[in-house]
Structure formats: structure tokens, C-alpha cells
């Protein structure tokens with residue numbers, strides 16, 4: 359079951375509704391842009407590569423639902439709706455990358471039906487590419503791990519953050535597939551608990567040993583020498599920083615202090631060669647995500663809250679970038695990496 363897919367029979371997008379995990383594994387059928395945007399904002403579908411695929415399939419859904427028959431009117435509406443999709447979540451570059459990739463390819467056509475057909479064809483190709491890229495990331499990253507290693511990870515950068523396989527967890531899956539015994543320490547990742555709800559669930563499903571800890575315990579396990587490496591995913595990689603789930607920066611500082619390698623696993627679609635850290639918008643989410651847990655109040659109603667969804671880890675804290683093109687170590691040659699993305 360893929361995290362996000364196109365159901366040919368039902369002619370709609372299907373996503374695993376991640377807000378129901380770990381209690382329930384269920385597919386949600388998405389037939390229009392509004393439903394897709396709602397699913398992205400509420401993290402029913404989430405994770406940079408999965409958002410890339412959501413962006414691509416979203417363009418196909420929009421194109422299918424526009425009624426205009428004249429090409430200029432159709433294209434104007436398609437672009438306007440695609441912009442709403444791009445803006446659903448600002449930090450992960452993959453969402454806008456997925457929208458632009460499918461839009462650019464579809465708009466090469468000169469009639470409405472061809473635009474619709476090419477949009478869906480390209481969205482499906484984008485999804486297949488993602489699975490292949492994650493496998494390649496896994497293969498390159500697995501070489502960094504030795505038999506018996508324990509890896510600390512944060513949030514969820516597994517198959518639930520991608521179309522399948524995963525990036526950070528893809529490295530772990532590939533190492534296990536290569537016969538290495540790998541254990542994982544999964545940080546719960548407040549406030550939405552992607553680490554406890556999703557990563558722990560994924561690894562338990564795959565029978566990969568996983569231990570859940572509170573985010574604040576990362577320093578404790580590192581100082582106890584229980585961690586051989588930290589591997590995280592990314593939402594946007596710029597020349598001077600890696601944007602990832604809030605709390606990632608803290609782990610990078612702790613890893614550096616304890617001489618533990620800090621790896622970032624991500625496809626080239628997550629690299630943004632046009633911006634620096636200062637240019638990137640960090641999504642600020644609903645304060646009630648901290649004030650409440652379900653219906654239970656965890657804080658006084660209305661207490662002021664800071665709830666950035668991501669933080670920036672400076673490149674000097676990164677031991678290596680693991681991509682489908684291989685492993686890159688400092689000093690990072692972004693010009694050379696950019697050429698590989700062409």
C-alpha cells in the first residue's frame with residue numbers, strides 16, 4: 359500500500375490517512391483540490407517527498423476538474439488553482455517542485471485533453487521516480503552503517519513521508535536488507551508525534567527493533583553511548599542549512615558534542631539552490647497543537663505559544679548528505695550537486 363497513489367479504477371488519488379495511525383491504517387480517496395489541500399494542511403499526507411507527489415497528482419486532479427474548453431481559459435484557471443496547492447505548506451520545497459514539474463510538462467500540450475492526460479502521466483512518473491530515488495538513497499546510506507549500529511532518528515522520514523521506502527528510514531531498511539542488524543531510537547517528535555505514531559509504527563511493521571524516547575532524552579542516550587549515528591530527513595536543503603522538523607537542530611548540536619555522525623538523507627528534489635537560510639519561510643502551526651492532546655488540555659487555554667514546524671540546522675553540523683546520487687561530505691560543493699539535478 360503506497361503512501362500516495364492514483365487509483366486507476368476509481369480515477370482518484372488515494373493517500374494513507376496518517377492522522378489515524380497508529381491505531382488505524384486506512385486509505386482516503388481524494389477527488390478535488392480542496393480535499394487535497396485539507397489533507398496536506400492537516401498532515402493526513404505529509405513529508406517532503408510525499409508532498410512532491412501530492413503536488414504532482416494535485417495538478418492532475420485540478421486539470422481533470424476544470425470545465426473550461428478553451429486553452430487560454432483552461433490554462434489560466436489551472437495556474438491559479440496550482441498556486442493555491444503550492445501555498446498549502448511553505449517550507450518543504452518538494453510541494454512546489456512537484457506542482458511545477460507536472461505543470462511545466464503538461465503545458466507543453468496544445469489542447470485541453472492532452473494537458474489532462476500528460477499531467478496524470480507525469481504525476482505517475484514523478485511518483486515512480488520517488489520510489490527509485492529512495493531506494494538509491496537507501497543503498498548509498500546503508501554503506502555508512504555497520505552491523506550492530508543503533509541509529510537515532512527524529513520525526514518520520516520513512517515510507518509514510520515518501521511514496522514508498524523512505525529516506526532516513528530508507529537507509530535503515532536498505533542496511534537491514536543488506537544483512538546488517540540495525541536498531542533504531544525514535545524520538546517521539548512533539549507536538550504531532552510523527553516519531554511515536556509513524557516511525558515506531560513503520561519499524562514495528564517491518565520488525566526492525568525500535569525504541570521510543572521523548573525528544574528531551576536525546577542527550578541522555580547519546581551521553582550513554584547508545585547512539586552510533588543520527589539520520590534525519592529534510593524538507594528543504596539550502597547551501598547554508600538543512601530545514602527539517604523542529605528539534606532536528608538540537609539533535610545536531612548534541613551529536614556534534616558527542617562526536618556522533620549526523621546524516622541527512624534526502625532526494626535532490628529537496629535541494630533549493632536559489633535560496634539561503636534567511637530566505638526560507640518556516641511554517642508556524644496552530645498553537646493548540648501544543649496546548650492540547652486530542653480533547654485533553656495540556657496548558658491553560660489561550661496561553662501564548664510558539665509552534666514553528668521546522669528549524670534550520672547549519673551545514674557545519676552535518677556530517678554528510680545522503681542522496682540518490684551518492685553521499686556528499688563537507689566542504690559541500692553545491693554547484694556540483696546542482697549539476698546532478700539538471
Ligand SMILES: CSC[C@H]1O[C@H](OP(=O)(O)O)[C@H](O)[C@@H]1O
Pocket residue numbers: 401404405406407512513514515516519520525526552590591592593601602603604667
Ligand atoms: C522525508 S521528508 C520528511 C520530513 O517531513 C516532516 O515534516 P512533516 O511531518 O511536518 O511533513 C519532517 O520534517 C521529516 O523529516
